[in-house]
Amino acid sequence: MDWKTFQALLSGVNKYSTAFGRIWLSVVFVFRVMVYVVAAERVWGDEQKDFDCNTKQPGCANVCYDHFFPISHIRLWALQLIFVTCPSFMVVMHVAYREERERKYRAKFGENGKLYVNTGKKHGGLWWTYLISLFAKTGIEVSFLYILHRVYDSFYLPRLVKCDVSPCPNLVDCYVGHPTEKKIFTYFMVGASALCIVLNICEIIYLISKCIVRFAKKMKRRSRHIPVHHDDYNDDPFNNCSHSASRMELKERPPSFKTANKSMLRPPTLRLEEKIRASAPNLSIP
Incomplete structure (x- = not known):
């Protein structure tokens, strides 16, 4: 997998992200992609060869490995990274759509015509697209953590597993290769995923609170510009003290x-x- 091309595609998202979004992108590349490429792939490698069982029965080791490791950690993490970063492309595509509309509008009404104040500013539809992408990323992270916990029955990686699946002749002991090292990397990747979930939730709260504050300021500004009409007659029971009639009028x-x-x-x-x-x-x- 060409991770450099993947990084070049995601670098455009950084321009339209908030502070939390930039931290999230840094965590993804530094603590997940780089660790995955540099260390995790070499630690796992062809882990099936390191899975030793105390039997020579043909097919027993393969069946036992498939029973205890139906999905490889390393392939599951690669799939997780691809799925987690895909919602960010929604924002890039929406900005590209805005820029295309801006280009067509200027071609029709001249260079002085402007459809958007800033095509990358998170207002209107782009705000909703960005918020939906955050919810999608959070849901994907939680789903993959649940799958990892469900498939492997917790994040703990044992040293020894006992297998009695056919065609094994009896209860067979099988040993996992590099169990401590794999366990450390598993906890590290799970922790990085949990940190990304926290950053996504913080960014969601930040966006919604900022929108509420902006809306409150807008309503306050509107209330200041609304004129208050007073009646000119003084027999109003609410304005009886504020108007004084002259003697001639009386x-x-x-x-x-x-x-x-x-x-x-x-x-x-x-x-x-x-x-x-x-x-x-x-x-x-x-």
């Missing part, structure tokens, strides 16, 4: 129903007394 207003009703209900003697007091204020009425 004189020009017609009497209300309550004041008119009170004046009609007054007895005529009281009205006469009021007129006498208004004409002669010093005169006392017995």
Whole structure:
């Protein structure tokens, strides 16, 4: 497998990734791809030849090896690396689609026409594509860890396995080659995979929280620009204290129903007394 070509393809993803995404890409290449290429392939090699059984029965060693190691660790990790990095190409393809649309738009409306502010900025559909790729990578990592744990019944690699599968004549002892070294590399690759899962979850939380903060700022900005309309009349019970009517307005207003009703209900003697007091204020009425 040409890992250099694979690295060149993924290097374009680094331009559109967040800080967590760049750390994830570094972990994948340094702690997984390089360890896989430099050390893990040589440690495993043709591991079936190092699988020794204490019998000369033809086919017994092959059947026992297939029973205890149905999928080779090294091939499972290679498949995992390919599947994990594939969702990142979704982002690259979406950016390429945006750039093509931008090129066609400029060809139609001139060089000053612009469809996107920045084709690589994570807004709109590209934000959703990036978020879906993160969920896909996390799901693939968890799935492969589950497969590894399920197939090998934990991540522990034993030194000795006992096999009684046909065509073995009886219970046969089989010995795994380089068990300690293989166990160390297994734990290391599982730990690197778990670290990638944590980084993906952190990036998902970062993207969603950043989107929520941006949305909250946008709503706050909108609420500031909405004008508040006040009524111009002062008989509003909520704005009664904020408006003061002038004397001329009060004189020009017609009497209300309550004041008119009170004046009609007054007895005529009281009205006469009021007129006498208004004409002669010093005169006392017995």
